Amino acid sequence: QVQLVESGGGLVQAGGSLRLSCAASGRTFSLYGMAWFRQALGKERDLVSGITWSGGLKYYADSVKGRFTISRDNAKNTVYLQMNSLKPEDTAVYYCAASRLPAELGRRQADFGSWGQGTQVTVSS
Numbered sequence: 001q002v003q004l005v006e007s008g009g010g011l012v013q014a015g016g017s018l019r020l021s022c023a024a025s026g027r028t029f030s031l032y033g034m035a036w037f038r039q040a041l042g043k044e045r046d047l048v049s050g051i052t053w054s055g056g057l058k059y060y061a062d063s064v065k066g067r068f069t070i071s072r073d074n075a076k077n078t079v080y081l082q083m084n085s086l087k088p089e090d091t092a093v094y095y096c097a098a099s100r101l102p103a104e105l106g107r108r109q110a111d112f113g114s115w116g117q118g119t120q121v122t123v124s125s
Contacts, residue, residue: 020117033105
């Protein structure tokens, strides 16, 4: 298992930016795909973005393409989510997750075996 701790959430006005960080400890972080999910109040948890173990492949939900950027620093065991041009509909608890298997990167919640506790992002209009 890998332990994940998110940080960087907060309150921001529409059009603003935040950078989320997810620090990992435990198993070899660099071997695993990582992703960010989010869950708005009363809604299901949705995939936001994912990145392969090497950082060579990334994907984004259509709703965040062009505004969010995922990256990772394997030397620091950290994955980031840079969020620009934030909108009120981006308000949610954001979770980072590590793939269940090495060298894998799925898109379903079941593909991820370790989760952080979440960080709240609130975008005011």
